Amino acid sequence: MSYTIGIDLGGTTMTAGLVNEDYEIVGKITWATRLPRPAEDLEKAMADLCREVAKQNGVDFSEVRYVGIGTPGSVNFTTGFVGYNTNFNYYDWNLGTDLEALLGCKVYVENDANAAAFGEYIAGGAKGYKDAVVITLGTGIGSGIILDGKILRGFNFAAGEMGHTVIVKDGRKCNCGRHGCWERYASARALSEDTKAAMREHRDTIMWDLVKDIDHVNAKTSFDAMEKGDALAKQVVENWMEYVGCGIANVVNTFEPEVICIGGGVSNQGETLLGPVRAYVEKETHDITTGRVPEIRACVLRNDAGVIGAAALADSI
Ligand SMILES: [Zn+2]
Structure with a gap:
């Protein structure tokens, strides 16, 4: 050995x-x-x-x-x-x-x-596939593109930064200097920020009961409140998931990998997240992929x- x-x-x-x-x-x-x-x-x-x-x-x-x-x-x-x-x-x-x-x-x-x-x-959720894209939803959006077994690196080793592709022109300012990057709308941090913004505008949401202090809001807060039937939380989550799906549809249209794995703590939501994202991506890419959409699943190896x-x-x- x-x-x-x-x-x-x-x-x-x-x-x-x-x-x-x-x-x-x-x-x-x-x-x-x-x-x-x-x-x-x-x-x-x-x-x-x-x-x-x-x-x-x-x-x-x-x-x-x-x-x-x-x-x-x-x-x-x-x-x-x-x-x-x-x-x-x-x-x-x-x-x-x-x-x-x-x-x-x-x-x-x-x-x-x-x-x-x-x-x-090589050993996790994308094992056994030829082409794969792995997306991590965290503070930002990390991504890695593997085509035919090789990491796509680019001539200067900066390729695969899907998080910094713009999905809203002149949108939210990003650390990278651009405006409207995908990670400003679809990262776990973006979900926390959207949740806080919604809470500040509405006192009558159970999200206030869940966290008390707005500084304790995280990417799980709105999912938890949605599960308890909170309409505002559902709206926040659904809006955020559409942004996640929008960027993934771009990934599909660019690389058409066989599988896309989604990681980061928020991927613990499982089908609550993956189901709607899959449906959104299928709808958005239907005419290009002629109905056969890459598999979208959660990462398995975690840390x-x-x-x-x-x-x-x-x-x-
Ligand atoms: Zn950026």
Whole structure:
């Protein structure tokens, strides 16, 4: 048996998983990322984390074929160079080559959204399909496009940012500098914002009973209230789901993948979310897809997607 190690590097924690040839996590360890700290210091900790996860699972590090990392920021996959990572305040970070020197093995570095999407493709909800798009509804909208087994990266490694495709011209302002990006309408945060706005205008909704303090509103609030029969919540959720569906219809019309997986905490809503989104996408794409619409389903790997995808990066080229 040979192994690879995948690291999901986040601003708060970093998780390393030892992964076998069947893309199963044999063991994993999570450490605090402890930011802010110098990049050199973090690299040493990442190298220790890799050795530790192998050791704890009785595997000699020489049996590890390579280490893959999913990190926030703009990543040159070919060189392992992270141009900027605003979350970490690192610029011109030679993560790949530095870690290769520390570990003495091949290191692949990929953008975290792409790594997680690839995990879902190789071992999760999109397993067994040729083309897939993985959409994560969170603070923003993360997405990864995998065509014929390869991550679509673009000439400068910034492809697949579906969250920043505009669906409302001159719409809500986005962090990326544009207006009307999909993620400003269809992310989990957008749903929370819509929920708050609706609550401020209407005191007679049970959403006020559910959260009391408007700062405690999250993407689940309106779904919970809708389930209890709240008409305003239903309106908020349905409006938001149409935006989700609108962007997914764009994905279908552009790539026509066999499967689209939706992740993020809000995907726990299951068919309450997927059913209406599917219906909307089918209606919107009917004339183009002549009735055969890609499968739309929920992601299954949750937090493990990033680790497994990173550990499988050599297969994504
Ligand atoms: Zn944007």
